[in-house]
Amino acid sequence: MKVPFLDLQAQYRSIKTEVDAAMARVLDASAYVGGPAVLAFEKDFAAFTGTAHCVGLNSGTAALALLLQANGIGDGDEVITVANSFFASAEAISEIGAVPVLVDCREDDALIDASLLEEAITPKTKAIIPVHLYGQPADMDAVNDIAEKHELLVFEDACQAHGASYKGRPAGSLADGAAFSFYPGKNLGAYGDAGAVTTNDEVDATTIRMLREHGSMVKYTHELVGWNERMDGLQGAVLGVKLPLLAQWNDKRRALAAYYRKNLPEWVVPFAAHDDRVSAMHLFVVRVQDRDAVQKHLAEHGIQTGIHYPVPIHLQPAYDGMWKQGNFPVAEKMAGELLSLPMYAELTEEAAAETCAALKAFGAAR
């Protein structure tokens, strides 16, 4: 049995009629950039995240960068994020001229270690970007308390956390603003690149609406130097069809995660799932010794896996000279042990069982 890591075609087949019709409406109206489908999605996604405003953009990276820029963060400022994340969490900080400052992650959940934040804060620090990695919200009370004490802004990197919650409140509503990505492989994925900011701050929302559109509110009047980072009409249409299904898809992911937790051999160690949070279960990541051999064994049995992420941000070549090996030991150790098992709503329990069986066979042969 072949078990793909992710199967985007299975999902498309299940919603093809609705998606095709929604896309046809955009094409009929030639509403290619922005337009009614994007406006409708923005309204629905703001409601979904329990926020006052959603601004549709062309990527999650743009969402992070625009949140910073809209708050006047730029040259010479420092923004803190976490070493174990997708590169864009730090890249967005660099893009707008600020300096990324990293802290290590926690051993138990792979999320930002809030106890390390205070020693990373300097007079130049302006904001903190906790990442809800793999779908589980970071410890937002701890991050927000420190931010309040030092008068810093907090922006959630919620690019993997559509539909997650922390103490009953939705990801996207837990700080001064949040960035979402709708890259096709995310829990809520477009059919191309897309992203959004959610926030309760009306001024930020307005500024980001301008920044995404060449700094203009009124056509050909440019009050700011901005970017071209709008959401496409076709993406808005696809997302509008998918959003009402997200909760049930996330439920399926969580059911599969529960299955994995019950049936994995004990040498395969999942991360802690905190009682005060509901994960969107974007990725089901475990830690194993001898990771490369385990991954190879699974591949030989037709089971595709991923590594999120094989190289921590501070050791990326683009940041050569800014940090060195040994700076963030937890993230470094983890990078050699992480393994992401197949996880998507359409994955069958039979396929998850196959994955567990292949892992047990590897353990028995060792």
Ligand SMILES: *Cc1c(COP(=O)(O)O)cnc(C)c1O
């Ligand atoms: C996907 C992702 C991003 C970037 O989103 P894009 O839409 O690809 O630009 C940022 N941070 C994290 C944690 C992500 O997973």
